[in-house]
Amino acid sequence: MSKIVLITGVTSGFGKEMARVFANDGYKIIGTGRREDKLTQLKEELKDSLHVVKLDVRDKKAVFEAIKNLPDSYKTIDILINNAGLALGLEGANNADLEDWEIMIDTNIKGLLYVTKAVLPNMVKRKSGHVFNIGSIAGNWPYEGGNVYGATKSFVKQFSLNLRTDLKGTNIRVSNIEPGMAKTEFSNVRSKGDEKKAQKVYEGYQPLLAEDIANIVWTIAKFPAHVNVNNIEVMPTCQSFGGLVVEKSN
Numbered sequence: 001m002s003k004i005v006l007i008t009g010v011t012s013g014f015g016k017e018m019a020r021v022f023a024n025d026g027y028k029i030i031g032t033g034r035r036e037d038k039l040t041q042l043k044e045e046l047k048d049s050l051h052v053v054k055l056d057v058r059d060k061k062a063v064f065e066a067i068k069n070l071p072d073s074y075k076t077i078d079i080l081i082n083n084a085g086l087a088l089g090l091e092g093a094n095n096a097d098l099e100d101w102e103i104m105i106d107t108n109i110k111g112l113l114y115v116t117k118a119v120l121p122n123m124v125k126r127k128s129g130h131v132f133n134i135g136s137i138a139g140n141w142p143y144e145g146g147n148v149y150g151a152t153k154s155f156v157k158q159f160s161l162n163l164r165t166d167l168k169g170t171n172i173r174v175s176n177i178e179p180g181m182a183k184t185e186f187s188n189v190r191s192k193g194d195e196k197k198a199q200k201v202y203e204g205y206q207p208l209l210a211e212d213i214a215n216i217v218w219t220i221a222k223f224p225a226h227v228n229v230n231n232i233e234v235m236p237t238c239q240s241f242g243g244l245v246v247e248k249s250n
């Protein structure tokens with residue numbers, strides 16, 4: 001029987017590539033996202049390998065209903081990939097939009113928790129499963145304008161470690177994946193449709209590609225059941241560390 005993987009946010013970027021990689025390997029995918037046209041496009045491509053569910057992960061009631069109402073053949077989720085997420089804005093804390101902060105918290109933190117809570121009981125009952133959370137290097141390293149986005153990804157890291165602690169004895173694996181700069185729709189979303197600004201982010205260097213992250217997740221999923229990758233931080237080779245800043249008065 002095919003293994004089943006639930007991926008949140010398959011309408012672009014990492015999620016879409018992960019759906020392709022897992023489908024190529026014979027998995028059945030449950031793919032979610034808000035944009036129906038993009039879900040339909042991916043369904044046309046992956047056909048019977050993909051079951052799509054239009055879902056906003058911020059909608060608690062809808063998340064639990066969606067998981068409860070999955071067709072019988074998709075109910076036994078072997079792998080959950082909490083991928084849906086976003087950054088909004090790059091302003092410093094003083095000028096940042098409070099509503100942007102709330103949307104990031106509602107999506108990257110609360111949405112991830114709702115989906116995890118809805119899927120976990122069945123994994124625990126079966127004493128089997130693997131939860132991937134897509135964190136970010138922004139959860140480890142501060143940068144200007146990273147403020148709440150980075151903080152949501154620190155939450156993802158610490159929640160992943162604590163989840164793993166709570167799940168001892170269940171055989172369920174938990175892995176936090178922390179990518180650096182990757183060319184997806186991430187920057188278009190962050191710059192709120194300012195295409196020029198979004199493209200500039202990826203100019204002049206080779207960023208990570210969605211397929212890089214998809215292959216890393218798939219590789220980790222294929223490790224033997226006794227191997228748990230807790231955290232993995234991945235950057236494009238040209239991205240590294242800036243050091244600490246000293247603001248001098250003269």
Ligand code: NDP
Pocket residue numbers: 008009010011012013014015032033034035038055056057058083084085086087107111134135136137178179180181182183184185186187189
């Ligand atoms: P994209 O913008 O390309 O994809 C984001 C996906 O998340 C889309 O499918 C989008 O679907 C979905 N999504 C966003 N909000 C919601 C919501 N409220 N409900 C349901 N789905 C939602 O970006 P990436 O592929 O880059 O991002 C995927 C994850 O990777 C995110 O968690 C991001 O923070 C993280 N990340 C990205 C990095 C990068 O540089 N690109 C680096 C490190 C981490 P839809 O709009 O259709 O709802």
Ligand code: 8X3
Pocket residue numbers: 135136137138146179180181182
């Ligand atoms: C996205 C990576 O460095 O733009 O999570 O914050 S970064």
